Amino acid sequence: MTDRTPRTARGTRTRAKLLEAAEEVFSAHGYHDASIVKITEAGGVSQGTFYLYFEGKQEIFDELVEDLNRRVRRAMAEASHSGTDRAEAERLGFAAFFRFTAEHPALYRIIRQAEFVSPRALHQHYERITEGYAAGLQQALDDGEIVPLDPTVAAWALTGIGEMIGMRWVLWGENDKVPDDVFDEMIALVHRALGLTTGSREAT
Amino acid sequence: MTDRTPRTARGTRTRAKLLEAAEEVFSAHGYHDASIVKITEAGGVSQGTFYLYFEGKQEIFDELVEDLNRRVRRAMAEASHSGTDRAEAERLGFAAFFRFTAEHPALYRIIRQAEFVSPRALHQHYERITEGYAAGLQQALDDGEIVPLDPTVAAWALTGIGEMIGMRWVLWGENDKVPDDVFDEMIALVHRALGLTTGSREAT
Amino acid sequence: MTDRTPRTARGTRTRAKLLEAAEEVFSAHGYHDASIVKITEAGGVSQGTFYLYFEGKQEIFDELVEDLNRRVRRAMAEASHSGTDRAEAERLGFAAFFRFTAEHPALYRIIRQAEFVSPRALHQHYERITEGYAAGLQQALDDGEIVPLDPTVAAWALTGIGEMIGMRWVLWGENDKVPDDVFDEMIALVHRALGLTTGSREAT
Amino acid sequence: MTDRTPRTARGTRTRAKLLEAAEEVFSAHGYHDASIVKITEAGGVSQGTFYLYFEGKQEIFDELVEDLNRRVRRAMAEASHSGTDRAEAERLGFAAFFRFTAEHPALYRIIRQAEFVSPRALHQHYERITEGYAAGLQQALDDGEIVPLDPTVAAWALTGIGEMIGMRWVLWGENDKVPDDVFDEMIALVHRALGLTTGSREAT
DNA sequence: AATGAATGAGAGTTCATTCAT
DNA sequence: TATGAATGAACTCTCATTCAT
Incomplete structure (x- = not known):
């Protein structure tokens, strides 16, 4: 009921510290073992x-879920839009996703938990991601680029x-990134799935 | 350290009742809200x-995870082995997976939780599933069926x-099954990814 | 939801200990400062x-309120029924009430709190007491004993x-009882109020 | 230890606003659930x-208790002094008390709480009320008006x-006032108790 | 004079687990 | 084999109060 918006700069700072702390703690311990004490201690309040x-x-x-969702989508959108054709867009989009995952393992770890904690947040997360993706595909379709x-x-x-490869090679892997050969294999598979011809390979 | 193996037929029955109750309760409430009391009450002990x-x-x-894992793999293996070629094997395998998901939503719901509860169990689950899958693909490769x-x-x-389509259309959908057109679209995509030619379409 | 009835003799004993402890603690500290810790400590569990x-x-x-209500009503009823006429019934009833108050100061102290804690319990308490009282008066009326x-x-x-005299002289007084002269003055007043003639005075 | 007296007109106003807010909030929620936040919010500071x-x-x-005490005593004193004889004084005094109760239910609700919050305030409240009452009775006694x-x-x-009738019919009643017949019955009883003859009945 | 951010003790409650019967 | 009473640590959340601005 009460309005919890900070009213001073100090308050805004504190709120931000808490959000950051929460990302850390949720990611490290999971929702249920992430106690408020742990979060506030991490945030220093x-x-x-x-x-x-x-x-x-x-x-x-x-x-937090909403925040991460916004950020991962922006990262992917920016990356894929900088591609000159659909094949490149796919490659760059996936690369961006894996990079984000490596930097924010919290994304996976937190989303996974959402099933029971906040089903609405979970739905929305995937809904939004796939919507953006579908829009790109529709465009490629209109341009006759894909099957x-x-x-x-x-x-x-x-x-x-993306989810599965990311989990296996970024999250569980040892180098915090999808090895190049795995990435290329995956992209080739994606290209085939869309009826694209994979061109020459640049860096991830 | 105590040995907890049942020594009598009655004990075996009780143990089984508890496992079944646990599947229900974990699936309905999630790991953390699934208290031992709830499980024992559901099991009637x-x-x-x-x-x-x-x-x-x-x-x-x-x-429970191990149990579900065994069952879903058996269901998929049996289904895909009854196919006459790789294209059909894929179609039947996915169909079996979705059927299992519909009958045991606990699979998803429980696996999702495993991230923090029992990472080992989670790894093992996917490891085993993909191993089986990879073996099938290797065979098809040797037979020159796929790219x-x-x-x-x-x-x-x-x-x-499979995970994503299952989540979206079986778990969140309204009919507890992947609609035929979605299923066909997905299979076509899988076939293209493997370099297979999709044949005529039968029911799922 | 859960059934909290004790199922063994030990359980019944523990429950009783807790109720007794609660009477003490609520009476000593009031509802809000009577923490569960205090109650369980007092009860030794x-x-x-x-x-x-x-x-x-x-x-x-x-x-607790219900319990005290039952007991005070029983005490008053038994006392007043042993009187041979209405005048004596009044005298004995009030005496019993003051005696109960002296032995269970919790009655007052707890009831007072009920206003916000459990309005229903408060209403019921006075409703029941006055109902019993009114029944006695109706009888006296039918017998032509009172105006x-x-x-x-x-x-x-x-x-x-009764409430006010009890508060002033039993609760706040120094001797834990209504002094004889105050009691007689009060009874005389009550008798006049009912149109009874006060007879000779015996002890309280 | 700091001096908290307002030094400016603005300060005086703020203080008054807070007192008023406190009456509302204590009356609505009871002492313990009346948080300082609620009071300050209600007071707009x-x-x-x-x-x-x-x-x-x-x-x-x-x-607050002291304030209400002062006001209820003034109301009763003014009313009863305007009576021409003791019988009328009683009638008018009680009527004033019930009127005050109807307008300030906070009186009851707050006093009830005082038992544990501020026993001193509670004692003082009743002490003062009964002192004033007793003085009036002494006068009537000296004038030979009462037994x-x-x-x-x-x-x-x-x-x-007064307390009990007020609680039952003003606070718990539906019309915020003691019905005329109840009032007359009560006054008749009071008059008998004092040895007065009830005269003809006017409105309350 | 007024604000509102910050504190931290303490509240009620839950629950995995142990143990006497 | 089975019971259910008992434990106590841990949790989320509230609130009177202090203090820098």
Whole structure:
């Protein structure tokens, strides 16, 4: 009920510290073992302060999901738009996704938890990602770049590819990045799936 | 350290009841909100009895994951082996996976949680699934049925497709099954990714 | 939701210990400063045990009010029924009330709090007391012992007299009892109010 | 220890706003659920401002009790003094009390809480009320208007009548006032208790 | 005079687990 | 084999109060 918007610069700073701390803590311990104490300690403020800016644990979680979602989508959009054709757009988009994953493992780790914590946030996350992806595919379709297909189905399917490869090689891998050969293999597969011809290979 | 193997037929029954109850409860409430009380109540036994057969909450969770993993792999293997060529094998395998998902939503819901609860169990789950998948692809490769590719990378990628489409249309959908047109679209995409030619379409 | 009825003799004993402890603690500290810790410490059990038998603080409070209500009414009823005429019944009833108050100061102290804690319990308490009282007056009326009056209004009014005199002389007094002269003065007033003639004075 | 007296007209206004807000909030939520935030919000000032004028929660509570006490006594005194005889004085005094109760339900609700919050304030409240009442009775006694009795005991007893009837019919009733017939019944009872003859009945 | 950010103790409550019966 | 009473640590959240601005 109460308005929890900070009213001073100091407050704004504190709120931001808490969000950052929450990303760390949720990512390290998972939602349930991420206690408010841990978050406030990581943020360097007292327990009570937390409730000055957030309604509770769930609320900060939701906000975090939304935040990460916005950032990953922006990263992917920017990358893929800088491609000159669809084949390159795909390559750059996936590369951006993996880079983001490496820098923000919290994304995966937090999203996974959302199933029970905040189903709405989970749906929205994938909905938004696939929507953006589908729009790009539709464009490629209109331009006759790819084989006729349902862009929505394709978007969900290809998102799944990213998720799985990212989990296996970025999250569980040893180098925090998808090895080049794996990446190339995957891109080739994606290109075939869309009916594109994979050109010569540049760096990831 | 105590041996928790049931010594009597009655004990075996009780243990089985608890496992079944756990699947229900974990699936409905998630790991953390699935209290031992809820599980024992659902199983119709008292709290203390639980510890006669399981070391703790985590142990029963792991066992459940393993159990579901075994079952889903068997379902997929049986289905895909009954196909006459690789194209059909893919179609049947995915169909089996979606059917299993519809019947056991617990699979998804429980696996998702495993990230923090039992990372080992999570790794193992996907490792085993993709191993089986990769073996099939290797075979197809040897038979010259599919385009040259790294079967492991392809297995993880295609597993991702299944996961995502299943989540979107089975779990979140309204009919507990992937609609035929979506399924066909997805299969076509998979076939292209493998360099297969999609044949005529039968029912899912 | 859960059934919190004790299932063994030990449980029944523990529950009783908690109720007794609660009477003490609520009476000594008031509802809000009576923490569950204080109650369980006074009862010699751990915090968690409390929730085995009570839903929460409010529930044990309500139960206590009801319990005290039953006991004070029984004490008054027994006393006043042993009187041979209405004048004596009044004298004995009030005496019993003051005696109970002296032995259970918790009655007052707890009831007072109920206004915000459990308004329902408060209403019920006075409703029941005055109902019993009014029934006695109705009888006296039928027997022509008292002046014509509305028994309900009289019952509430006379209950008020008891409350106030009890508060002033039992609770705040120094001897834990209403001094004889005060008691006699009050009874004389009550008798006049009912149109009874006060007879010779015996001890309280 | 700091001096909290307002030094400017603005300060005086703020202090008054807070007192008024406190009456509302204490009355609506009870002492313990009446947080300083609620009071300051109701008063339209910030949390910190509260401590400019009051030492703490308890202090503002005490001041409120004293304030209400002063006002209810004035109302009753004025009313009863305008009566021409004792019978009328009683009638008018009680009527004034009920009117005040209807307009300031906070009186009851706040006093009830005082038992543990501020026992001193509670004692003082009733002490003052009954003192005034007793003085009036003494006068009537000297004038031979009422039967011989101890004015102090009678004052406490009759105050109890007012409290109880007020609670039952003003606070819990539906019309915010004591119905005429109840009022007349009660007054008749009071008159008998004092040995007065009830005259003809006017409105309350 | 007024603000609102910050504190931290303490509240009620849950729950995995142990143990006497 | 099975029970359920008991534990106690940990959790989320509230709130009177202080203090820098």
